[in-house]
Amino acid sequence: MPHRLDGHKTFFSLPKEGLGGVGSAFGRLRVRTFVATRWLAIVGQAIAVLFVHFGLGFTLPLGLCLAAIALSAWLNVFLMLAFPSQRLASTPEAVAQFTFDILQVAFLIAITGGLENPFVLMIMAPVTIASISLDSRIAVGLALLALFCTATMWMFHMPLPSLPGETITVSPLLQVGQFCAVAIGLVFFAISSIRVTNDEARLVRALDAAQVVIAREQKLSALGALAAATAHELGTPLATIHLVAKEMAADLEDDDPHKEDARLLAEQADRCRSILRRLAQEREAGDILHARIQLSSLVEEAARPHKGRGKLVDIQTHAHEVAEDMSEPTLRRSPEILHALGAFIENAVSFADSYVSIESVWSNRIITITISDDGPGFSSTVLPKLGEPYISERSQKHAGGGDMGLGFFIAKTLIEQSGGEIATFNQAEPDTGAVVRLRWERAALEAETTWSAHETGLQDLST
Incomplete structure (x- = not known):
């Protein structure tokens, strides 16, 4: 609605919607x-x-x-x-x-x-x-x-x-038919619209939750860059303090009681500059290593938080028999993929009886990660709906970590956004347990093979 500001300018106040996210609208x-x-x-x-x-x-x-x-x-x-x-x-x-x-x-x-x-x-x-x-x-x-x-x-x-x-x-019979047509139409359209709307509402709320997860992972990833920027910004005022303190110490007489204080101030300012310079150098040098991660290290990092829950987590990484390049792929570090892998592994550990297997395989074009467990597996009624928001994968009483319906959906969404595909099925009899298989084109995950100090912003900060 239009309002007057200071009696001169007109501004428009947008209505407050009271929305907490996509789902609330x-x-x-x-x-x-x-x-x-x-x-x-x-x-x-x-x-x-x-x-x-x-x-x-x-x-x-x-x-x-x-x-x-x-x-x-x-x-x-x-x-x-x-x-x-x-x-x-x-x-x-x-x-x-x-x-x-x-x-x-x-x-x-x-x-x-x-x-x-x-x-x-x-x-x-x-x-x-x-x-x-x-x-x-x-x-x-x-x-x-x-x-x-x-x-x-x-x-x-x-x-x-x-x-x-x-x-x-x-005729009255035709009027009865009209009434029945309206009644049936009302029931049909109402139920159909409600079902469609509820499904879409669950999807929207789940996507809203996925956006929150992605934002949190990206914020954590950006903390290091923020620390490096802070160190860079503090370098100039500390240099000024160091310079002024040295000049004050030089101007003071040797027997002046403040000369030692000025010298101590200069030394501490120089020490702070050294600490910040080292942090900046470690951050920039670490960016190269942090941005690149081997396939086995990626899986190990995702599985590490779930290894102390009383279940054996076995990780195997090897090349496919048809692979010509036997060297392990070096991938771009992705917080989204790490979160998704962690969610799938957590789900497997929650439902496993004693054992979880994570097998990573690469070929010339494909990278596959297979997560399996020895639990009850996916139920036949849930398996066709798996991946829908708020659908529990297996029996709730079997889950040591709780229901993972929304978590599974978010992980599936993150994998698909990274260019991957997901397949879910149960192990062939007589074995029991669920299997989640993730598959990417190798080019979609692999990091560039050439890095330079200029491309990564690595500079000599020793001066």
Whole structure:
């Protein structure tokens, strides 16, 4: 809404949405969406009424029809004046608007034939939109309201529009069929919309959680760079302090009690400069090593936190039998891949009875990491849904580390964003246990083979 600032400039205050993330905004409609949809309905209703009355010459209560349409139009005008168009409607506001739309359509149909009017199916439109955007219990309530209005039309309705002097008679059986069609349609569209919306809402919330995980991993990775930048920035003021302290010590007499203090200040400032210089050098030199990691080291780093949980974690790394290059691949360090691998290994350790195997294999083009355990394996009912948000992989009572449904989804998302693929299956009988296999193109993970001090920013900071 526009406001005056200092009596001169106009500024616009955006409405506070109260959103904590992507998931909290899902399913909420903006005022402009309600207004635009209602204008579309108003135009359609007006065209239909005017065409039937003036185009076909049918008799119908034109005044009542136009009054119902005008009431809907005035509601739109009020909403456009009272609220910013980009404002997200609250749940009570959305319920009130959907209720109005249902009652307005029900009244318009009732005065133009009720269940005899083939347009009675239009009463399902507000319920379908509500099922997409509102809680399922509220959507069911609106569906029951629409069904009640439809049933009321059986007893209270005006004649179906017809030519002057003629009466169109619709058999009661056909009216019952119309009511059943509306009832079935309401149930079908409401349930379908609710299922689709719930699935999408879970996906959005899970992606929101994945973004939080990625941001945390990237923040941790950036701490070292921040420390190096801090050391660089502090170098100049410490050099100034060191210089001023040395000049003060040189100007003071030998027997002056402050000469020793000035000399000590210069020595400590120089010591601080040396410490910061060493930190910066170690950080920049370490960037080269930290940014590159061998395949076996990557797996070992991901598995290290889970080795002390009472299960044997066996790690094997070797070249595939068809590989021509037998040297172990050196990969780009990726916090996302490390987090995803850790999540899969944690899941395997949680469900394993005593043993977890991690096998890393490379060929000329492919890198594969296979994580398997000797636990109960994936259940046949869950395996087709594995990777969906909030779907537990196996029996909850078997999980020493808790449910990993969301964690599995986040890990799967991170692997796919890095260019990898995931396969999940159970071990072949008589063995038991689950298997998670990760696969990448080698070129997608492998680090560059040539590094230079200029490319990595490594400089001689000894001066």
